[in-house]
Amino acid sequence: MTKISEIGGERELIKRIQKKIKINSDEVILGIGDDAAIIKPSKNKIIVLTTDMMVENIHFSLSYYSAKQIGHKSAVSNISDIAAMGAVPKHMLISLAIPSSISAEFIDELYDGIISETGKHNINIIGGNITGAKIGSFTINIALLGETDREIRRSGAKPGEALMVTGDLGKSGAGLYILQNKTTISKTSTKSLKTSHLEPSHRLKESIVLKNTGKVTSMIDISDGLAKEAKEIAEASKVGIIIYKDKIPTSKATDELLKSIGKDTKESALYAGEDYELLFTAKEEDAKKIIAALKKYTGTKATVIGRITEETGIYIIDKNNKKEEIRKTGYDHFKENLFDYKR
Numbered sequence: 001m002t003k004i005s006e007i008g009g010e011r012e013l014i015k016r017i018q019k020k021i022k023i024n025s026d027e028v029i030l031g032i033g034d035d036a037a038i039i040k041p042s043k044n045k046i047i048v049l050t051t052d053m054m055v056e057n058i059h060f061s062l063s064y065y066s067a068k069q070i071g072h073k074s075a076v077s078n079i080s081d082i083a084a085m086g087a088v089p090k091h092m093l094i095s096l097a098i099p100s101s102i103s104a105e106f107i108d109e110l111y112d113g114i115i116s117e118t119g120k121h122n123i124n125i126i127g128g129n130i131t132g133a134k135i136g137s138f139t140i141n142i143a144l145l146g147e148t149d150r151e152i153r154r155s156g157a158k159p160g161e162a163l164m165v166t167g168d169l170g171k172s173g174a175g176l177y178i179l180q181n182k183t184t185i186s187k188t189s190t191k192s193l194k195t196s197h198l199e200p201s202h203r204l205k206e207s208i209v210l211k212n213t214g215k216v217t218s219m220i221d222i223s224d225g226l227a228k229e230a231k232e233i234a235e236a237s238k239v240g241i242i243i244y245k246d247k248i249p250t251s252k253a254t255d256e257l258l259k260s261i262g263k264d265t266k267e268s269a270l271y272a273g274e275d276y277e278l279l280f281t282a283k284e285e286d287a288k289k290i291i292a293a294l295k296k297y298t299g300t301k302a303t304v305i306g307r308i309t310e311e312t313g314i315y316i317i318d319k320n321n322k323k324e325e326i327r328k329t330g331y332d333h334f335k336e337n338l339f340d341y342k343r
Contacts, residue, residue: 001103010130013107020111021125028091028124037126039091045147050081053141062138064179067106069198070140071113076202077223078144079117080276083207084221085153087146091124095141097133110140121204148211156217157237157281163306164287166203166278166294168251169226170258171196173272178257185260189253196275203278209297210280213290219280224273227326230306231314233281243306243326245318270316271328281308 004013018032030038041047054060054074065073075092082089094114098107118125123144133139157163175197177183178190203221210216218237220229226248234241248269250258258265282290284307291302314326 001105003100004098004102004104004107005100007104013104013130016104017107017111020108020115023124023126024122025090025124028126031124031126032128037091037093039126039145042147045149046087046151048082048085048087048146048148048151049143050078050146051141051143052077052081053139056136056138065198066113067109068113068116071110072116072199073113074140074142075114075117076200076276077274078142079121079123079204080202080221080223082144082146083202083204084219084278085146085148085151086207086211086216086219087148087151088208089121089123089144089146089204091126091145092118093143094125094128095143096128096130097137097139098130099133099135099138101135102138114142150211152207152211152216152219152280154218154220154233154236157233157239157308158217159239159308159310160284161217161281161308162284162287162304163230163233163241163243163308164280164282164290164302164304165222165226165249166206166300166302167275168249168254168269169222169275169277170250170254170266170268170270170272172200172274172276173197173225173268174254174257176272176274177261177268183257183261185253185256189256192251192253193257200274200276202276203300205298206278206294206300209293210278210290213286213293215282215286215290217281217283219278222273222275222277222279225269225271226279227270227314227328228273229279231326233279234312234314237281237308238312240309240311241306241314242309242323243314243316245316247303247305249301249303249305270326 027040079089175193222229230241248266255265294300294302317323
């Protein structure tokens, strides 16, 4: 392994990174190498910006994450935020805080992971920043710029509408539990859940389909758990939400793990994060059309899991029609969290 100091330090590392990156758009007037990048916005588009940071021993552990997986996940989390707005990601800035223990090859692999996502979606890496850090605190921060002709916000939900979600929930949290506790279940389920946490997927294609239906009224990505994201929609839209517990979609692998550790099979879905599924609302009469469109154009399932109400608060109803207010939410960096895990 080669120390970064051995290749010539920060300047040579930047040159090394530059060689890995290809610009795929004439919208980029000036990319990596100057004090700032210069881009030309597309005509008649709204610019959407997001940024997301991942810190060693908070969001990932080098004991079970590879550099490529860290890069991949960092890109996915930002693309997911852009997708949740109904936008298309275009240009990316990457900043790194690198301890002396990190090798040049580690950074190569990190960028391989990032490029595995940017390359699929024609996202240009146009700059960033590099600084030193204390050992044990490797940090990656990505800023991503996207464009759309019409954004979808959290604040558009109306009473009487359906609450819907793509895919299955709780799988990433279940995978993290396995990694941290070395729990063993069936081989197939263990592999599936670990992959869901270490190499998650975003729902960019699905968000484009949802936006194009013209029927989605609000949307958010699930990065901190269903309960927390539902609360975000409710507060932004000034409405209440009822979630039908039995309707929450979970995978067989997630159910297998939760049952093996004696927890409610829906708990991981409600409170664990980093699934990067889309939670959205639409008129109840449009739900079937939306589900059909997603299935047809992306192959992804969507499920109606609740409804929007005038009564404020987030409530869950079980199969016996017992209604209970959800007071705890999902992951919070400054509070004690369910499953006792960091992320």
